[in-house]
Amino acid sequence: MSASNISPEIKDKLLEHLNEMLSAENAAVDRLDSRIQECLLPEGKEQLQRHQNETRGHQERLRQIITDLGGSPTDSKADLPTLRLPTGMLAKKTLTDMAKSITGGGGGDTNPMPEELELMHTKEDYGIEHVEIIAYRTLIQLCERLGISNAIPLLQQSMQEEQSMAKWIETNIPMTFDKIWPRIEAALTGRSKEQTNPTGEKATTTV
Numbered sequence: 112m113s114a115s116n117i118s119p120e121i122k123d124k125l126l127e128h129l130n131e132m133l134s135a136e137n138a139a140v141d142r143l144d145s146r147i148q149e150c151l152l153p154e155g156k157e158q159l160q161r162h163q164n165e166t167r168g169h170q171e172r173l174r175q176i177i178t179d180l181g182g183s184p185t186d187s188k189a190d191l192p193t194l195r196l197p198t199g200m201l202a203k204k205t206l207t208d209m210a211k212s213i214t215g216g217g218g219g220d221t222n223p224m225p226e227e228l229e230l231m232h233t234k235e236d237y238g239i240e241h242v243e244i245i246a247y248r249t250l251i252q253l254c255e256r257l258g259i260s261n262a263i264p265l266l267q268q269s270m271q272e273e274q275s276m277a278k279w280i281e282t283n284i285p286m287t288f289d290k291i292w293p294r295i296e297a298a299l300t301g302r303s304k305e306q307t308n309p310t311g312e313k314a315t316t317t318v
């Protein structure tokens with residue numbers, strides 16, 4: 112690492128940007144844990160597991176670069192981008208006990224159905240990968256400008272893995288949708304039948 116001819120202030124700024132990325136990767140490992148747990152499709156689970164292993168590699172590369180520059184790698188965890196739906200829109204993703212029972216999702220509460228959450232979290236996965244791609248691209252440009260040449264191949268490798276993950280999500284979203292949507296549709300159809308039940312004593316009202 113050839114950081115000897117940059118000023119301490121500039122080096123501190125570089126370390127700040129590197130630790131910002133590490134903070135995002137630290138949060139990404141945790142998020143991937145919960146995504147692996149909740150993911151409804153085996154193909155998705157496998158890919159998320161692969162990417163979690165890659166993400167641990169990203170953490171290691173960043174820690175190495177930061178340490179080589181004389182900095183301290185952070186343990187902090189950034190807030191990752193999410194689709195923060197307004198309460199009313201989130202409520203619309205909630206189905207009734209009966210509808211949930213069709214999908215095996217349990218019942219008796221007002222949580223959104225797992226299939227809806229899977230689609231929403233897949234969109235978030237895609238957004239997060241793209242934020243990571245841009246963040247690595249910026250770090251590479253910064254290291255090029257400052258002549259920190261040894262860091263560049265490490266950052267490029269991580270960026271390429273982020274690009275591969277984003278590509279996987281983009282390629283596989285039609286498959287995910289094809290498998291998930293019929294379950295949502297079945298639950299909605301079931302609910303609709305319940306609402307129009309001719310005996311009509313216990314119409315379902317949750318929307």
Ligand SMILES: [Fe+2]
Binds near residue numbers: 162240243273276
């Ligand atoms: Fe990633």
